[in-house]
Amino acid sequence: xxxxxxxxxxxxxxxxxxxxxxxxxxxxxxxxxxxxxxxxxxxxxxxxxxxxxxxxxxxxxxxxxxxxxxxxxxxxxxxxxxxxxxxxxxxxxxxxxxxxxxxxxxxxxxxxxxxxxxxxxxxxxxxxxxxxxxxxxxxxxxxxxxxxxxxxxxxxxxxxxxxxxxxxxxxxxxxxxxxxxxxxxxxxxxxxxxxxxxxxxxxxxxxxxxxxxxxxxxxxxxxxxxxxxxxxxxxxxxxxxxxxxxxxxxxxxxxxxxxxxxxxxxxxxxxxxxxxxxxxxxxxxxxxxxxxxxxxxxxxxxxxxxxxxxxxxxxxxxxxxxxxxxxxxxxxxxxxxxxxxxxxxxxxxxxxxxxxxxxxxxxxxxxxxxxxxxxxxxxxxxxxxxxxxxxxxxxxxxxxxxxxxxxxxxxxxxxxxxxxxxxxxxxxxxxxxxxxxxxxxxxxxxxxxxxxxxxxxxxxxxxxxxxxxxxxxxxxxxxxxxx
Numbered sequence: 001x002x003x004x005x006x007x008x009x010x011x012x013x014x015x016x017x018x019x020x021x022x023x024x025x026x027x028x029x030x031x032x033x034x035x036x037x038x039x040x041x042x043x044x045x046x047x048x049x050x051x052x053x054x055x056x057x058x059x060x061x062x063x064x065x066x067x068x069x070x071x072x073x074x075x076x077x078x079x080x081x082x083x084x085x086x087x088x089x090x091x092x093x094x095x096x097x098x099x100x101x102x103x104x105x106x107x108x109x110x111x112x113x114x115x116x117x118x119x120x121x122x123x124x125x126x127x128x129x130x131x132x133x134x135x136x137x138x139x140x141x142x143x144x145x146x147x148x149x150x151x152x153x154x155x156x157x158x159x160x161x162x163x164x165x166x167x168x169x170x171x172x173x174x175x176x177x178x179x180x181x182x183x184x185x186x187x188x189x190x191x192x193x194x195x196x197x198x199x200x201x202x203x204x205x206x207x208x209x210x211x212x213x214x215x216x217x218x219x220x221x222x223x224x225x226x227x228x229x230x231x232x233x234x235x236x237x238x239x240x241x242x243x244x245x246x247x248x249x250x251x252x253x254x255x256x257x258x259x260x261x262x263x264x265x266x267x268x269x270x271x272x273x274x275x276x277x278x279x280x281x282x283x284x285x286x287x288x289x290x291x292x293x294x295x296x297x298x299x300x301x302x303x304x305x306x307x308x309x310x311x312x313x314x315x316x317x318x319x320x321x322x323x324x325x326x327x328x329x330x331x332x333x334x335x336x337x338x339x340x341x342x343x344x345x346x347x348x349x350x351x352x353x354x355x356x357x358x359x360x361x362x363x364x365x366x367x368x369x370x371x372x373x374x375x376x377x378x379x380x381x382x383x384x385x386x387x388x389x390x391x392x393x394x395x396x397x398x399x400x401x402x403x404x405x406x407x408x409x410x411x412x413x414x415x416x417x418x419x420x421x422x423x424x425x426x427x428x429x430x431x432x433x434x435x436x437x438x439x440x441x442x443x444x445x446x447x448x449x450x451x452x453x454x455x456x457x458x459x460x461x462x463x464x465x466x467x468x469x470x471x472x473x474x475x476x477x478x479x480x481x482x483x
Contacts, residue, residue, distance in 0.1 A: 046134065046135045047132050047133065047134055047135065048133055048135050048138055049130055049131070050130070050133065051119075051128050051129070051131075052065050052129040052130075053065065054126045054128060055126055055182075061183065061278075061279065063280075065127070065128075065129065066153075066279065067149055067150060067154075068149060069099075069129070070152075070153040070156050070157070071149045071152050071156075072099060072116055072129070073099065078099070099118045103117065103118055104116070104117050105117070109141055109144075109145050110140070110145075112133070112137035112140070112145075113134075114131060114132065114133050114137070114145070115131070115132040115133075116129055116130070116132070117129070117132070118130075157281060163187055163188075164188035164250060164251075164255070164256055164257070165185045165186070165187065165188055165256045165257075166185065166186050166187070166190075166256070166257045166259065167183040167184065167185045167258045168183070168184055168186075168261065169181050169182065169183055169184075169259075169260060169261055169264055169265065169274055170184045170264070171266065180266070180270060180273065181264065181265055181266055181270040181273065181274060182274070183258065183274065183278075185256075188247075190244075190247035190250070191251075192244040192248040192251065193251055193252070194207070194248045196248070197241060197244065197245060197248055198241060198354065198359075198361040198362050198365075199358065199361075200358075207349070210230075211230075211253060211324075214230045214324075215253070215322075218321070218322070227321070228321040228322055229321070229322075229323045229324065230323075230325070230346055230347070231312075231325040231326070231327070231345050231347070232324070232325070232326045232327070232345070232346070232349060233326075233327050233328075233329065233340060233345045233347070233349070234246075234326060234327070234328045234329070234349050234351060235328070235329040235330065235331060235349075235350055235351065236330070236351030236353075237330060237351075237353060237389060238389070238391075239389035239390065239391030239392060240352065240389050240390060240391070241351055241390050241391070242287075242351050243287070245349075245351070249326070250283050253281075253283070254281075255281050255282050255283045255324065256282045257282070257283045257285060258274075258278050258283065258284045258285065259285050259287070260274060260284065260285065260286045262286065262289075262302050265302050267301050267302065267306075268302055268303055268305070270301075271302055271307075272306075272309075272310075278323070280321050280322045281323075283323075283324045283326055284323060284324070284325045285325075285326045285328070286307075286310075286325075286326070286327050286328070287328045288328060288330070289307070289327045289329050289339075290329040290331060290334075290335055292307065293307070294334055304336075307339070308338070308339065308344070311325070311327070311344045311345075312343050312344045353387040353389050353390075354389060354390045354392075355382055355387075356378060356379045356382040356383075359378060359382070359393060359411070360375070362393055362394055362397060363397070363404075366394060366398060366407075367401060367404040367408075368404075369404045369408075372405070372408055374405065374409065375408075378408065378411065378412060378415070381412060381415045381416060382415070386415040386416065388411070388415060392414070393411055393414075396410045396411050396414060
């Protein structure tokens with residue numbers, strides 16, 4: 001009899017608890033109950049608050065802040081907190097949760113309950129995460145908890161699940177009334193990949209193999225006493241794909257990109273601070289370096305010595321591991337060989353103007369065409385030395401993307417004058433003036449897909465007129481000069 005009474009009481013208690021919880025949930029009181037519970041706990045426990053700022057006192061980026069951010073965004077409790085922002089992720093079709101400045105996130109570790117909040121400090125609105133932990137738990141679990149955060153964030157990074165970031169240098173307050181250069185980030189969403197690059201297949205495979213070997217070489221670099229970094233020089237005319245190559249490299253490695261604008265750097269010391277604030281697993285890019293080493297060197301705030309130290313100085317070797325450095329130039333013909341010696345630059349890659357192989361890659365990417373009856377004519381024109389940059393050919397294909405035949409004919413027309421486009425521009429303008437197109441009404445061109453106004457055509461014609469210098473056709477070259 002006593003057994004049955006016990007069973008009945010247990011069942012009755014379970015039913016009552018279920019009903020109470022159901023009523024609390026339906027009436028919205030469960031949220032208020034949790035807040036009251038936290039306040040009661042605060043009355044009986046002594047808490048300590050630990051701050052993780054985005055920057056240290058010298059305005060250098062705090063790597064722990066980035067790892068805490070990755071860790072907190074991975075917690076399931078983020079969905080249940082009071083304030084949560086909805087933003088688009090790396091894929092524009094994805095909606096992800098982002099921590100709000102008023103948000104309180106609960107976490108549990110080794111039996112302890114911890115609370116995180118996101119704070120913004122005035123006047124520059126830099127961020128800081130604040131950890132609320134019981135003093136008794138702090139002595140017991142803090143070290144293990146921080147190691148746990150490091151492990152989880154590194155795992156997220158290695159899986160490539162985090163959104164990549166593009167950092168650009170800007171000038172702002174240094175916190176003490178002065179001005180200094182520092183990084184500002186935005187989401188990196190460039191879609192370029194090695195597969196979409198108009199580059200020889202063998203060369204792409206060599207580059208991918210070189211990068212994969214670099215990723216696995218941590219112990220090797222330590223054994224030979226060298227910093228775990230790799231440096232590339234990309235040189236070639238504008239529009240040949242150097243910037244797209246950097247984006248493809250970032251997507252291949254899942255690395256953030258730090259784009260250094262030397263014209264905005266106030267001096268050699270600022271350049272050093274920028275390098276200190278970069279993180280591991282990143283690509284540091286300096287574009288158009290030849291401009292600052294030749295005609296603009298007298299007016300630039302950064303000296304040639306400062307650039308050399310940035311490329312391979314003691315600071316460059318000690319401020320982070322697993323880093324790729326990329327320098328771009330239009331030409332290295334007049335550059336002091338000391339800037340390009342082994343150790344400063346490991347790999348040289350030449351980006352020539354487009355050849356027939358690159359043209360076919362572009363046609364496949366831009367037009368979805370792998371073979372076409374006009375391809376032999378294009379190949380013949382390339383064989384006779386005509387050339388355009390991949391960017392120029394790409395723009396012609398985009399402008400006529402609704403008609404692959406018209407797009408290829410437009411490329412043929414541009415190439416037939418040895419790549420400077422003058423004859424093709426004249427041809428289009430004559431068609432407009434003679435009425436050979438279907439119709440021109442109120443400045444709208446109706447007979448050529450991709451062009452909306454006569455003004456657009458004349459603008460394109462002007463672009464081609466600028467390209468009146470014959471270029472040498474040369475193939476891509478990968479030169480390993482630094483181990």
